[in-house]
Amino acid sequence: MHSTTAPLEWRENGVEQGFNIALAKKVAKRTGSHLGFRRQTLQTLIADLQSDAPQIDFFTAVSPVGIPRQSGQSDPIYTTYAKAYTALDSPDINGWSDLTNKRVAIKSGSFVDVYIKDHSQLFTRVDVDLYETGFKLLESGDVDVVLAENMVARRLQPHYAKVRSASEPLIFGVYSYVTSPQNQALLSDINTTLRQLKHSGEYDDLVAHWFGTGREKIDLTAEHLRILKYAIVIASMSFAGLLYTVFVSVRLRHRSDALAKELRQRKAAEQALTQITNQFQMMLDEIPYGVYLFDSSQQQLWSNGQHEHLLHHEAVTDERSNPFVFDDRFAQAMRRKLEFSEVLQLDNEYWLLQIFPIAQQQAVVLVQEVTEQQRLQQAHEQASRLASLGELSAGVAHEINNPTGLILHSIALISDAMHDINPMLVKFAKTQPNSRIAGLELDDGLQELTVSVETVTDAARRIARIVKDLKQYASPSTKRVEQLVDLNVSVETALRLTHNMVKRFDVKTLYSDESAITPGDDAQLQQVFINLIQNACLAMETYGGHLAISVAVVGSQVEVVVEDDGIGMSKDTFHRIKEPFFTTRRETGGTGLGLSICNRILDEHQARWTIQSTEGQGTRISLYFKRGNAS
Secondary structure, X not given: OOOOEOOOEEEXXXXXXXXXXXXXXXXXXXHOOOOOXXXXXXXXXXXXXXXXXOOOOEEEEEEEOOOOOOOEEOOOXXXXXXXXXXXXXXXXXXXXXXXXXXXXXXXXXXXXXHHHHOXXXXXXXXXXXXXXXXXXXXXXXXXXXXXXXXXXHHHHHHHOOOEEEOOOOOEEEEEEEEEOOXXXXXXXXXXXXXXXXXXXXXXXXXXXXXXXXXXXXXXXXXXXXXXXXXXXXXXXXXXXXXXXXXXXXXXXXXXXXXXXXXXXXXHHHHHHHHHHHHHHHHHHHHOOOEEEEEEOOOOEEEEOOOOHHHOOOOOOEOXXXXXXXXXXXXXXXHHHOOOEEEEEEEXXXXXXXXXXXXXXXXXXXXXXXXXXXXXXXXXXXXXXXXXXXXXHHHHHHHHHHHHHHHHHHHHHHXXXXXXXXXXXXXHHHHHOOOOEXXXXXXXXXXXXXXXXXXXXXXXXXXXXXXXXXXXHHHOOOOOOOOEEEEHHHHHHHXXXXXXHHHOOOEEEEEOOOOOOEEEEOHHHHHHHHHHHHXXXXXXXXXXXXXXXXXXXXXXXXXXXXXXXXXXXXXXHHXXXXXXXXXXXXXXXXXXXXXXHHHHHHHHHOOOEEEEEEEXXXXXXXXXXXXXXXXX
C-alpha cells in the first residue's frame, strides 16, 4: 500500500482499512490466498515490481483511461480523475493551454505522471514524491500548479488554507491491481474473482459501504458553496431559531456517525489485538523450548508448560553432578542482574537452563533439551582420545618391533648352532651315556631344544605380523588408498588383531579358493571386519559362543559373511544400528560409532551389506564387494 486516503486505504489506530483493503481481503478469501499488507511509497512499489525478484505480489494504483502501465493491470476497480490546484489568488485553469510556461508539480509514478509521458508538455515539470509535497511547494510559491488526484486532494485541502481547486477534471483514471509482468497467473485469478464479486453484488455492497451516504464523495469546496447558497435561501425563508435547530441537528448527526465509526474501529482494533495475542500464545505453546516468566519473589507469572518438571525435580544435577536447586540459582541471577546458564542432567538426558533478568524485577527462564549436542561433544572427546590411542599404539608397535627383530635374528643363530652341534652331541652321548641336558637325557634334551627353537621362531614371527598389522591399522590416513585388496588376507589380519577376544569362542573360518580381490583401501576394510568381529564377540559374552566367518566368490562379487549365535537384536535396535551415536552399550563405554563408520566405508567402496538378526538366536551380516581383476 502507498495511500493514506480515505475511503480507499488508510491506517487508523494501527489498523489498515478502506475500500481497497476490504476488496483485497475478499479477493484473497475467494482465491484461497494469504494476504499480508506492506506500506511503502508508490515509487518503491513500482521499482519492486519491475525488479527481477519482486518482494510484493500486487498493489492498487490509478492508471489513465486508455493508457495501461508497463506492469500487468487487472480489470477496473473504481474511477477517479485529476485536476489542477492553485493558490487562492491565481486564475482558474480552463484547459491544458492554461498550463503553458507554468511550474507544474507532478507526483512521480502517479497516473498523472503516466499520462504526461505520452502527451507533449507546454509547462515546466517539477517532480515530487507525494502530493503533500506539491501542496507545500504551492503554498511556498515554488510551483504554480499541482496536478493532483481528487481523492487525495480532498483530504489535503483542509490542511492547506492557501490552496484551492482551480479546474474541472483534466485526466480520468481507473483504480486497478498492478502486478509483475511475469505474474500473469495471479492477475488472471484476480480478474476472475473481480468479475464474480461484481456478478454476485458483493462489489456493489463494498462501494455502498465505503462511498455511500455519510462518506465524502464530492469536492469539498464545491459542496461548501452549494450549502452556502441553500443556507442563504433557508435563512431568507426561516427564522434564526429554526436555522439554529437545523444546525444543531446536523452537528448531532455527524457526531453520532463519528462516534459509531470510532466504536467500529475500536472493536476492529480489539479483535485484531486479540487475534495477535492468540497467535503469539499459540507460537509460544508450540515451540520445543520451555519458556517461563517469574517475578523477583520466584512466583511464576506465565509459562508455556514445556519441561516444567525440570525446575524442581530432586534428581536433576548440574555439570559437576551436584544437586541442582533452581531457587538458589534464580536468586543469584536476580541479585547480580546477570544472565545465568547451566547444563543440567536427568535420566541420562541433558538440558540447557538459562535465566535472563529483565525490567520490573522479572526474569525469563528458558529450558532447552541439548542431549544430542552433549553426546556429540562426548563422542568428539572420545574420538580425540581414540586418535591419541592410535598414535600411542603406533609408537608401542614400533618399540616392540625392534626387540622382536633381535629375537628372530638370535633364534636364527641358535637354530644354525643347534644344527652344527647336534652331530657332536650324538658322539658325546655314546662316550658319556649318563650326560644330561636340562635334566633330560641327551636325545630328549636335543629334541626339546629343537622344538623350543621352532616354537620361539613361530611366536616371534607371529609377534612381528601382529605388530605390522597394528602399525598399519593405527597409521593415520587422511584419504583412501586405492589398491587391489585380497579379502582372504584382510579377514585373516582382522582375526589376528582381535585374537585376544575371539580366542574364548569357537571360531570357524572358510576362505575362498578363487581370487577374492576387490579394489579399495585395505586398512579401512580391516577396520570394517574388526568392528564386525568385535560386535559378534560382545554379543556372545553371555550367550552362545560360535563365530563363523567365510569369504566366497559369487559371480562378479565377493561375499564376506560374519555370523554369530549371540543375543541378537530387537526390532527397535535393528532399525537404528546404522545411526551415528546409537548404542546399547553406552554404560560400558560404547560410542555408537562403529557400525556408522562401517556404513560410511562400505558406501565409499560401493559395497552393500545386509543384516539378519533374531533376538535370542544370533546375527548374520553379509557384505558384498565388487570383484576386481588380479591381473
